[in-house]
Amino acid sequence: DQQVKQNSPSLSVQEGRISILNCDYTNSMFDYFLWYKKYPAEGPTFLISISSIKDKNEDGRFTVFLNKSAKHLSLHIVPSQPGDSAVYFCAASWGGRGAGNMLTFGGGTRLMVKP
């Protein structure tokens, strides 16, 4: 049972344009969402997060949007740069007993930004 899904395995975007990566979740108990970026041969790197009490969080070129009613979040990258080419994972957590700080990850979306 995949509680966090990234339905697009890959995305190709032209440099300077907007990249939109999508993520859907099924567990309504999730209250904190994160995006990670991963380059080959490296561990995932934290990018941006959002609490369920917000619907938008912005950090430079990166903005995350959360639509709780649709159980959907998206990551916008504007403008996209070739260095953004990587695999992007969305992840979710909830603060319930026994959950610790466990993150549930989506399967990832490979973003390719073409010069």
Added chain:
Amino acid sequence: DSGVTQTPKHLITATGQRVTLRCSPRSGDLSVYWYQQSLDQGLQFLIQYYNGEERAKGNILERFSAQQFPDLHSELNLSSLELGDSALYFCASSVDPGFIGYTFGSGTRLTVV
């Protein structure tokens, strides 16, 4: 360098064997997490330790075990290895309380032949 150190980076071993993966968390982080990533899939949570004690457990096989030592480094032990255990194993650490996300190590690639 993320500050989370994992050793070894690569490991090749035969089926039925036992291996130990090691992780040193970022300075000041009390929580350590282990994740498994198989075949370009998402990361699967295995287990979390906080200051030496198990805090949360995922779908970790009974053949797998972990511990966190007083100096906060952690070890993941994988025994009776099977071909399907071949994967990237990531360790991460975090500040706790005040969790705002993990810092991951660069992983250990385990190949079982």
